[in-house]
Amino acid sequence: MTIVSYIFLIIGGLFFLLGGLGVLRMPDTFNRIQAGTKATTLGAFSIMIGVAFGAAAVGEWTWIPKLLIIIVFIVISNPVGSSAIAKATYQSKNIPDNLVQDDLKDRGESK
Amino acid sequence: MKYVTTFIALLLVYLLLAGFTVDEVILGSIVSVVLTLILVKRLNFKVDWKFPIKLLKFLFVYIPVFIWKLILANLDVARRVLSPKIPLNPGIVKVKTNLKGDLGKLTLANSITLTPGTLSIDVEEDTIYVHAIDVKGKTESENQANISGPFEKILGGIFE
Numbered sequence: 107m108t109i110v111s112y113i114f115l116i117i118g119g120l121f122f123l124l125g126g127l128g129v130l131r132m133p134d135t136f137n138r139i140q141a142g143t144k145a146t147t148l149g150a151f152s153i154m155i156g157v158a159f160g161a162a163a164v165g166e167w168t169w170i171p172k173l174l175i176i177i178v179f180i181v182i183s184n185p186v187g188s189s190a191i192a193k194a195t196y197q198s199k200n201i202p203d204n205l206v207q208d209d210l211k212d213r214g215e216s217k
Numbered sequence: 218m219k220y221v222t223t224f225i226a227l228l229l230v231y232l233l234l235a236g237f238t239v240d241e242v243i244l245g246s247i248v249s250v251v252l253t254l255i256l257v258k259r260l261n262f263k264v265d266w267k268f269p270i271k272l273l274k275f276l277f278v279y280i281p282v283f284i285w286k287l288i289l290a291n292l293d294v295a296r297r298v299l300s301p302k303i304p305l306n307p308g309i310v311k312v313k314t315n316l317k318g319d320l321g322k323l324t325l326a327n328s329i330t331l332t333p334g335t336l337s338i339d340v341e342e343d344t345i346y347v348h349a350i351d352v353k354g355k356t357e358s359e360n361q362a363n364i365s366g367p368f369e370k371i372l373g374g375i376f377e
Binding site: 139186188189 | 230233234236290294295297298303305307323326327330331334335337338348
């Protein structure tokens with residue numbers, strides 16, 4: 107049980123590392139958000155599962171439902187937050203010039 | 218019916234966080250009743266006899282697909298980040314959706330964000346604007362099939 111917990115914790119840490127690396131290496135805001143969101147969601151997911159196994163290994167069963175709820179809230183709020191940042195980026199005219207297609211431009215200035 | 222569902226959901230969250238003891242059940246019930254009375258007018262959802270089936274579908278069809286896609290998305294990010302020259306072909310594309318409810322659209326947009334290479338930017342009426350890291354399709358319908366196709370089908374059965 108403890109070993110499984112360590113494996114999940116290491117996988118989670120690895121995804122966080124990759125996410126950080128992605129934020130550093132990607133060339134523009136949208137791609138940075140993409141790397142950041144995905145990696146942190148699965149990283150947090152994996153770390154929570156690791157903590158759940160670790161808690162179960164020492165008999166702390168009441169931790170598991172709390173960790174499940176934390177996972178649910180992270181999975182709901184993380185993409186919403188990144189969408190909000192992306193929308194704000196677009197509206198502040200901070201648009202990268204490497205887009206091959208931009209359908210938002212055709213929408214007009216209604217909103 | 219709506220009151221009962223809201224109450225059960227609130228009580229469940231409370232008990233999962235606080236633990237199953239008699240004291241917590243009593244206090245949680247009181248808090249949940251008060252919150253239900255405050256919240257129920259602002260909530261916009263319908264509960265009918267199909268609700269349990271939909272919930273089971275959500276748990277056992279949507280969630281496994283979602284987790285699988287999330288893992289794929291992370292491997293995709295890892296591949297892009299670790300390659301010496303990052304392969305990019307980014308663009309913002311329109312995706313039409315047939316889902317009507319707000320909750321359905323929210324779930325679809327969240328799913329799109331967490332699938333490989335896509336990030337939903339804005340939802341407007343029945344259109345989701347998606348930033349794709351690698352635009353593959355030439356036409357709108359091709360993009361739609363690539364980006365939202367698999368989720369649209371599953372969520373269509375759950376949220377209408």
